[in-house]
Amino acid sequence: MEVYKFGGASVKDAGGIRNITNIITNCKKEGLLIVISAMGKITNRLEELTTAYLFEQDDVQQIFEEIKLFHFNIIQDLFPDSSHPIYDEIVNSFVEIDWLLEEEPTDAPDYIYDQIVSIGEIVSTKIIAAFLKDSGCPAIWLDARNFIHTDNSYKEGQVNWEKTGQDIQKNLVPMLERNIGVTQGFIGSTSENFTTTLGRDGSDYSAAIFCACLNASALTIWKDVPGVLNADPKWFDETERIPQLSYHDAIELAYYGATIIHPKTIKPIQNKNIPLYVRSFIQPEAEGTNITGLKNHLPVPSFIFKVNQALISIFPKDFSFIIEENLSDIFNLFHKHKVKINTMLNSAISFSVSFDYDAKKLDALIADLSQQFKVKYNTGLELVTIRYYNQQTIDRVTINKNILLEVKSRNTCQIVMRDKVAIE
Numbered sequence: 190m191e192v193y194k195f196g197g198a199s200v201k202d203a204g205g206i207r208n209i210t211n212i213i214t215n216c217k218k219e220g221l222l223i224v225i226s227a228m229g230k231i232t233n234r235l236e237e238l239t240t241a242y243l244f245e246q247d248d249v250q251q252i253f254e255e256i257k258l259f260h261f262n263i264i265q266d267l268f269p270d271s272s273h274p275i276y277d278e279i280v281n282s283f284v285e286i287d288w289l290l291e292e293e294p295t296d297a298p299d300y301i302y303d304q305i306v307s308i309g310e311i312v313s314t315k316i317i318a319a320f321l322k323d324s325g326c327p328a329i330w331l332d333a334r335n336f337i338h339t340d341n342s343y344k345e346g347q348v349n350w351e352k353t354g355q356d357i358q359k360n361l362v363p364m365l366e367r368n369i370g371v372t373q374g375f376i377g378s379t380s381e382n383f384t385t386t387l388g389r390d391g392s393d394y395s396a397a398i399f400c401a402c403l404n405a406s407a408l409t410i411w412k413d414v415p416g417v418l419n420a421d422p423k424w425f426d427e428t429e430r431i432p433q434l435s436y437h438d439a440i441e442l443a444y445y446g447a448t449i450i451h452p453k454t455i456k457p458i459q460n461k462n463i464p465l466y467v468r469s470f471i472q473p474e475a476e477g478t479n480i481t482g483l484k485n486h487l488p489v490p491s492f493i494f495k496v497n498q499a500l501i502s503i504f505p506k507d508f509s510f511i512i513e514e515n516l517s518d519i520f521n522l523f524h525k526h527k528v529k530i531n532t533m534l535n536s537a538i539s540f541s542v543s544f545d546y547d548a549k550k551l552d553a554l555i556a557d558l559s560q561q562f563k564v565k566y567n568t569g570l571e572l573v574t575i576r577y578y579n580q581q582t583i584d585r586v587t588i589n590k591n592i593l594l595e596v597k598s599r600n601t602c603q604i605v606m607r608d609k610v611a612i613e
């Protein structure tokens with residue numbers, strides 16, 4: 190049993206769907222589960238639709254029509270016969286959203302979000318399953334909500350592993366024996382059968398959950414890059430593909446913000462020692478990156494850039510030491526405001542933290558912290574994380590930068606900085 194995951198970029202148009210169909214038909218015939226995201230940037234559009242509906246804006250219907258049109262254009266390209274059953278199937282899927290949009294938005298916003306946004310994955314998988322079948326593949330469409338069970342934390346459903354594992358073993362394993370299953374990433378359901386989502390970019394995580402519960406022999410994530418690179422080509426001219434990567438390094442890179450794999454993906458497959466292959470859907474024959482239980486370090490230093498960082502420094506008002514009670518109060522406030530810490534450093538009388546800038550969260554956090562502490566902050570900063578750093582790599586990334594914070598552990602160095610010119 191194997192699992193393939195295809196993200197939105199791989200199925201952004203009819204050409205993309207034809208391409209992944211080739212990959213699938215060339216690779217395997219049965220015993221394969223394919224986990225797919227919404228097409229292209231449709232999840233962003235569905236988020237806009239949700240906001241428009243919640244705030245009762247005038248453009249609700251217009252946004253919804255554009256989303257439908259996007260899908261029907263692709264369907265027309267893939268299925269020239271307009272009597273093909275896929276047309277009705279997709280019309281019916283969208284009708285559920287029509288019904289919801291007709292009601293006043295009185296339910297909880299996060300609940301509404303999940304009911305609307307999940308439609309992107311439902312329709313993408315229906316279209317792709319139908320196209321695979323027409324291309325001679327033994328494909329069956331499977332509703333991920335029958336397998337991935339979560340609590341009712343809408344927008345970030347927490348997986349009920351026991352129930353999910355049981356249903357996958359009992360009901361999914363037999364179905365995959367003779368078929369290729371096509372199912373959705375990103376979505377699950379509550380015990381009352383309401384749809385939940387697992388958090389943005391959660392399809393990788395879905396694929397890992399299926400993999401772990403199926404005891405699959407491998408997970409392949411098909412991307413638009415040739416594998417895991419040691420830096421983002423957006424920031425670096427020279428990047429290198431990393432052919433072999435340990436689970437440990439993969440988790441560290443994903444955690445610090447390398448966007449290649451969702452950070453929650455690694456743990457489920459590491460626990461079962463299932464290899465993860467990252468390969469290019471543009472060059473499917475190329476080797477990619479193999480992530481396994483390997484013990485070796487990365488052969489080259491890796492760089493992860495994050496822009497739009499905020500740095501705050503917290504001082505006790507009375508110049509007392511930053512001791513345990515203060516720290517636990519501070520962490521509680523970060524937790525309360527859902528601010529995820531990227532870097533931190535404490536001295537005797539100060540505690541500095543960097544995190545992704547979000548104006549609302551920052552204001553609320555500072556308001557709370559200021560009741561007990563003196564707070565200083567900066568925004569518009571960059572954070573670079575270097576895994577397997579040395580002085581040369583640090584010098585390379587800090588040219589013309591002012592360093593505000595530098596934290597080093599044995600293998601990882603993190604630097605919060607900004608352009609020198611910015612402060613002159």
Ligand code: ASP
Nearest residue numbers: 226232375389390391392
């Ligand atoms: N479609 C969802 C998103 O864009 C899930 C995913 O692509 O992984 O966030």
Ligand code: MG
Nearest residue numbers: 197226227232
């Ligand atoms: Mg997506």
